[in-house]
Amino acid sequence: MPKPPKDPNDESSIEHRAVDLLSRREHSDYELRRKLEHKGFDVEAIKRVLARLQERQWQSNERFAASFFRQRVEQGYGPLRIRMEMSQKGLSDLEIEEVFATSAPDWRELAKDRYQRRFAKAGNFRQLDAKERAKRQRFLAQRGFTAEQVYAAIAAAEDDDEVAIL
Numbered sequence: 001m002p003k004p005p006k007d008p009n010d011e012s013s014i015e016h017r018a019v020d021l022l023s024r025r026e027h028s029d030y031e032l033r034r035k036l037e038h039k040g041f042d043v044e045a046i047k048r049v050l051a052r053l054q055e056r057q058w059q060s061n062e063r064f065a066a067s068f069f070r071q072r073v074e075q076g077y078g079p080l081r082i083r084m085e086m087s088q089k090g091l092s093d094l095e096i097e098e099v100f101a102t103s104a105p106d107w108r109e110l111a112k113d114r115y116q117r118r119f120a121k122a123g124n125f126r127q128l129d130a131k132e133r134a135k136r137q138r139f140l141a142q143r144g145f146t147a148e149q150v151y152a153a154i155a156a157a158e159d160d161d162e163v164a165i166l
Helices: 011-024 029-038 043-055 061-074 079-088 093-103 107-119 130-142 147-165
Strands: none
Touching: 011 029, 011 043, 029 043, 061 079, 061 093, 079 093, 107 130, 107 147, 130 147
């Protein structure tokens, strides 16, 4: 447990700590609140400080959501996993839906790319036994792709493999 602050109601200290956290990366309102509470600051004082930070637009759930979404897409994660993680970060369903509506990539293409990157060294996407196929499907499913996206990615990789052989 961290050392409690001298004055848990000192809004200046709370703001300093919050701005320090925000200077490193975007945080959701929920994340900041949780981290500041863990440091031992008063809940009501935290709410007041976070409201001020939001008024100044130093903290924004929308900006955090867009940043987090981009980062996870670039890392090759699928829509199911990204939605779940965004929810765990304290974002509302509406905030999540707004990001998905404005920034949605081609999930099938992303799944195919991730699949080919992961299994390129294994080669031969065409002739897989059931056990290997299931392993590859699980890989994409664990990254958060839907069953339809998983099947489409594997089929596309097989088609590309077939064209490369010709």
